[in-house]
Amino acid sequence: xxxxxxxxxxxxxxxxxxxxxxxxxxxxxxxxxxxxxxxxxxxxxxxxxxxxxxxxxxxxxxxxxxxxxxxxxxxxxxxxxxxxxxxxxxxxxxxxxxxxxxxxxxxxxxxxxxx
Amino acid sequence: xxxxxxxxxxxxxxxxxxxxxxxxxxxxxxxxxxxxxxxxxxxxxxxxxxxxxxxxxxxxxxxxxxxxxxxxxxxxxxxxxxxxxxxxxxxxxxxxxxxxxxxxxxxxxxxxxx
Numbered sequence: 001x002x003x004x005x006x007x008x009x010x011x012x013x014x015x016x017x018x019x020x021x022x023x024x025x026x027x028x029x030x031x032x033x034x035x036x037x038x039x040x041x042x043x044x045x046x047x048x049x050x051x052x053x054x055x056x057x058x059x060x061x062x063x064x065x066x067x068x069x070x071x072x073x074x075x076x077x078x079x080x081x082x083x084x085x086x087x088x089x090x091x092x093x094x095x096x097x098x099x100x101x102x103x104x105x106x107x108x109x110x111x112x113x114x115x
Numbered sequence: 116x117x118x119x120x121x122x123x124x125x126x127x128x129x130x131x132x133x134x135x136x137x138x139x140x141x142x143x144x145x146x147x148x149x150x151x152x153x154x155x156x157x158x159x160x161x162x163x164x165x166x167x168x169x170x171x172x173x174x175x176x177x178x179x180x181x182x183x184x185x186x187x188x189x190x191x192x193x194x195x196x197x198x199x200x201x202x203x204x205x206x207x208x209x210x211x212x213x214x215x216x217x218x219x220x221x222x223x224x225x226x227x228x229x
Binding site for chain 2: 040041043090101102105106107108
């Protein structure tokens with residue numbers, strides 16, 4: 001079952017604009033991760049935020065986590081054509097030993113950045 | 116170079132012909148996992164392994180088998196492939212310290228079952 005659901009499904013912006021996408025999930029989590037996938041390639045890890053963290057930055061990326069609303073957002077600032085990709089959130093429900101290892105992904109947000 | 120290697124990258128086969136997709140990682144990770152990716156469904160977990168000789172079912176294990184005899188290898192076996200197993204498959208590995216950390220993914224294996 002999919003734990004995370006990204007919104008929007010697709011996003012089209014111009015270079016220099018910011019891109020924001022959201023992830024909602026259903027059960028309590030240990031951490032939440034964001035990944036990028038260029039067309040047909042393997043996923044690449046972007047950032048991990050733990051359940052006791054509210055915000056995290058990495059370069060032009062900013063991730064927030066609101067555990068009370070069971071949601072997270074990924075902001076890409078000053079986007080570039082090279083940011084064109086699909087972005088996935090993944091939730092780790094490892095709060096009990098019987099849920100370890102079941103990292104679950106959403107369906108992704110497809111981002112297109114035009115020059 | 117740290118990497119997860121999958122083979123084959125592309126495969127066309129016929130219904131019922133057993134096949135194995137290999138996965139190897141050189142990072143000494145305890146955790147390895149297989150996912151399939153289908154349009155509109157994101158990645159769904161097939162099987163995962165927390166360490167050697169320890170494997171568990173993910174969300175969509177039917178029709179698949181795995182084994183973990185060595186830490187670095189985690190092959191995915193389709194004993195009798197069917198057309199609904201046509202998909203893009205990814206192997207991933209990670210360290211585990213009480214929770215699943217950053218996943219390192221292979222480049223994917225695109226499988227078509229006729």
